[in-house]
Amino acid sequence: MALKIGDKIPNISIPDETGELFALNKFSGKQALVVYFYPKNFTPGCTKEACEFRDKYEEFKAMDAEVIGISSDSEASHKRFKSKYQLPFIFLSDIEKKARNAFGVKPALLGLLPGRETFVFDKKGELIMQYNNFNAASHTTKAIKKIKMQKDE
Template identity: 55%
Template sequence: MSLKIGDIVPNFTAKDSHGDVFESQSVIGRKPLVIYFYPKDDTPGCTTEACSFRDQYEDFKDLGAEVIGISSDSVKSHHKFAHKHQLPFILLSDPDKKLRNIFGVRNNLFGLLPGRVTYIIDKNGVVILIFDSLNAAKHIPKALETIKELVL
C-alpha cells in the first residue's frame, strides 16, 4: 500500500522519543499535520531538517498544525536526538519500517538510503501534498507554505 494525494491516512501506533505509545487518531482528523520521514538521527541532512522544523515550529503551531518526524531509529536514539537539538515536536520510532510501508516511502540512492518524504495532511486526515526530495532544506518552506494555504 502506498498513500497518494486524496487518501485518508489510516490509524497507526508507534513509540515516541519518551517510549510512550503514540496513537495517530489523537491528531489525525483533528488538526493539520506535517509528517516527515527522514533517514537517520544525527546525520548532517537530518539534523538540518529537524532543526529547521524546530526553528519554524511555532509558525506551524500558530496555524494549528502539528509536526511529526519518523525514522527507523530506536526510541533511545530519538530521545538523545530530540534532547541534543531541543526538538519540540513528536519523533516516532519505526524500527520495522511498518509506517514507511503504510505511507509508501521508498529508499533513495539505489535503495541504500531510507527516503526523505514529507506528507501534509489536512484536518480531515486527507493527504494533500507529498513532497519527496533528498534536499532536507526544501521540506520546511514547502510544508509551511502548504499549511498556510490550508488554514488561511
C-alpha cells in the same frame, strides 16, 4: 502502496521517543499534521532538516499544525536527538518499517538509504501534500506553504 492525495492518515501505532505507543491518526479531525520521514538521527542532512522544523515550529503551531518526525532510530536515539538539538515536536521510532510501508515511503540513493519524504494532512486527516526530495532544507518551506494555502481556501 503509496498514499495519494485525499487518503486518510494511516491507522497505525508505533513508539514515540518515550517508548509509549503513539497513534498516527490521533490528530485527525483536530488539527493539521506534518509527518516527515528521514534516514537517520545525528547525520548532517537529517539534523539540518530537524532543526529547520524546530526553527519554524512556532509557525506550524500558529497555523494549528503538529509536526512528527519518523525514522528507524530507537526511542533512546530519538530522546538524545531531541535533547541535543532542543527539538520540540514528536519523534516516532519505526524500527519495523510499519509507518514507512503504510505511507509508501521508498528508499533513496539506489535503495541504500531510507527515503526522505514529507506528508501534510489537513484538519480532517486527509493528505493534501506529499513531497519526496532528498534536499533536507526544502521540506519545511513546502509544508508551510501548503498549510497556508489550505487555510486561505
